[in-house]
Amino acid sequence: MGLEAKLKNDGFLATTVDALVGWSRKNSVWPMPMGISCCAIEMMASGDPKYDIARFGSEVMRFTPRQCDLMIVAGTVTYKMSHVVKKIYDQMPDPKWVIAMGACTSSGGMYRSYSVVQGIDQFLPVDIYLAGCPPRPENLLNALIQIQDKIKRSKAREFQDIPLPELPVLQNN
Amino acid sequence: MDIKDLVVVKLKEKFPKYNFETSEFRNELTVKLDKKNIVKVCKFLKENEELDFRLCEDVTAIDWAKRTDRFTVVYHIFSLKNNFRLRLKADVDESDCSIETVTSVWKSANWAEREAYDMYGIKFKGHPDLRRMYMPEEFEYHPLRKDFPLMGIPGSLPLPKKN
Numbered sequence: 001m002g003l004e005a006k007l008k009n010d011g012f013l014a015t016t017v018d019a020l021v022g023w024s025r026k027n028s029v030w031p032m033p034m035g036i037s038c039c040a041i042e043m044m045a046s047g048d049p050k051y052d053i054a055r056f057g058s059e060v061m062r063f064t065p066r067q068c069d070l071m072i073v074a075g076t077v078t079y080k081m082s083h084v085v086k087k088i089y090d091q092m093p094d095p096k097w098v099i100a101m102g103a104c105t106s107s108g109g110m111y112r113s114y115s116v117v118q119g120i121d122q123f124l125p126v127d128i129y130l131a132g133c134p135p136r137p138e139n140l141l142n143a144l145i146q147i148q149d150k151i152k153r154s155k156a157r158e159f160q161d162i163p164l165p166e167l168p169v170l171q172n173n
Numbered sequence: 174m175d176i177k178d179l180v181v182v183k184l185k186e187k188f189p190k191y192n193f194e195t196s197e198f199r200n201e202l203t204v205k206l207d208k209k210n211i212v213k214v215c216k217f218l219k220e221n222e223e224l225d226f227r228l229c230e231d232v233t234a235i236d237w238a239k240r241t242d243r244f245t246v247v248y249h250i251f252s253l254k255n256n257f258r259l260r261l262k263a264d265v266d267e268s269d270c271s272i273e274t275v276t277s278v279w280k281s282a283n284w285a286e287r288e289a290y291d292m293y294g295i296k297f298k299g300h301p302d303l304r305r306m307y308m309p310e311e312f313e314y315h316p317l318r319k320d321f322p323l324m325g326i327p328g329s330l331p332l333p334k335k336n
Contacts, residue, residue, distance in 0.1 A: 079330035080309055086333035114316055114325025115308075123333045 021156040025069070025095070026148040027057040032068035032092060034085060036075025039102040039134040043074045046137035056144055065091040066164070070147060072140070073124070076104040077117045086123055087167065095159040097151070099143050100126045103133045176255045177202045183224060187217055201260065208246070208263040208272045215278045218250065218259070225254040229279035232286050234265075234293040238319040243267040244295055248275070248282075271296040292317035 007013065031053075035043055046053045053059055062068045065088045077085055089098070100120050103109030106129040108118035120126060127150060128143045135143075174182070180202060181195055191214070194205040206214055218226040228251040235245040242264035251258050265272050274297040275282045286297040288306040294315035297303060304310065314321055314329060 079332065080307075083333050112324070114321070114323065115330075117332065123335050125335075 018156050022152045022154060025154075026151040029056075029058045029070045029097075029144065029147065029151070030060045030062050030068050031058050032065050032071040032088065033061045033063070034071050034073045034075075034088065036073070036077060036081060036085075037104070039074035039105070042134045042137055043072055043101065043140060046140045051137040051141060053141065053144070056141065056148065058144060065089070066093065068092050069095065070097045070099065070144075071124075072099045072101055073105045073120055074101040074134075076109070076111055077120050078115050079117055080115075082117050082120070082123055085120065089124055090165055091167065093164060094162045095151075095154070097127045097147050098124055099128045099130055099140075099147065100124075101130045101140060101143070102135055103131065106130070109133060176252075176257045180204070180218075180224060180257075180259060183221060184214065184217075187221075188214065201258065203260040203262060205262045205264075208265055211246075211248075211261070211263050212273045212275060212278065214261070215248070215250075215275045219278050224252060226250040226252045226259060228253060229275065229281045229285070230258075232275070232282050232289055234289045234295055234317075236293060236317065236319045241266065244270070244293060246272055246289065246295060250279075265295055270294060271298050273298050274300040276300060291315070294318065 033040065033043055045051060047059065047061065058070070065071075069092070071089055071092060073085060089096070098120075100106045104111060104116065105120050106126075108116050110133070112118070117123070128146055130139060130143045132139050177197070181193070181204070184191075184193055184204065188210070191210050192207060196203045196205070218224050230249040230251050231247075233247050235247060237243055237245065244265040244267070246263050246265055248261040249258065250261065263272060272295060274286055276286065276297075277299070283301065284306060286300055287302070287304060289295055290297060290300075290303055291305040291307055292315055305312065308316065309330065312329060314326060316325070
């Protein structure tokens with residue numbers, strides 16, 4: 001690895017905080033698997049040994065949004081589900097990114113219908129729109145690499161320590 | 174006797190005053206009846222030992238848009254004993270958009286009737302829990318009605334706020 005070789009020669013390294021933080025953030029993106037329908041199957045496939053999302057440091061799919069950096073919205077988002085997606089997104093700590101995986105999530109896809117949100121960008125800030133119905137695991141990995149590039153280019157100071165909103169506790173009746 | 178004939182004979186024998194219209198399509202029997210008789214007829218079809226229609230597979234509806242009796246409620250019931258599927262139909266008009274529930278006969282009709290209520294707005298009288306099945310509680314329309322636009326009514330389903 002490059003880092004060890006560098007330390008062996010000089011014993012120290014000079015860099016910027018942005019580069020260092022960006023580098024570490026980029027290689028430890030923890031995804032929130034927001035698997036809603038069939039795209040989620042391809043998302044699961046990208047975690048298996050054949051495609052192996054662990055090669056990119058994203059194997060820790062966390063099922064609690066409070067430990068995640070990247071939300072992969074995989075599947076058809078209906079109006080009824082949109083509130084759940086938004087509530088989970090709100091619980092993720094800053095900085096956070098969103099992949100709209102597949103045609104349905106990006107644009108409503110083949111569901112041109114009264115019940116389906118025609119693109120989740122109506123209520124979420126989306127970083128990557130991923131084409132396909134459903135996209136192949138390679139395609140998801142490509143989106144992840146692009147997100148990593150974006151993270152690498154971002155400045156550490158762009159993100160403030162924004163406290164998570166207090167959400168009302170609702171009983172499901 | 175063939176089960177198709179048996180159903181009709183038994184029904185006419187048990188309910189001589191009721192009006193049954195039978196039709197057949199692709200070897201499937203359909204019996205059309207008046208909506209006020211639906212529970213009695215269903216109860217008989219289930220509890221008669223020879224017919225034994227134990228399984229209520231689906232309760233749904235058809236919207237004919239401009240017809241006088243606007244809706245038709247359709248019941249698909251199945252007899253495991255005879256391996257025979259029967260279709261019951263009852264017309265419901267928009268002015269009195271309701272029909273008696275058959276949940277007292279088959280418990281499986283519960284959710285199917287809720288779905289028909291959600292999608293068509295037909296009220297099932299006496300239903301134990303007539304809430305919407307799919308759409309949010311506060312939604313005011315019935316999406317499978319012919320006069321409901323395909324893309325819905327703007328603003329009728331709220332989206333979360335973008336921050």
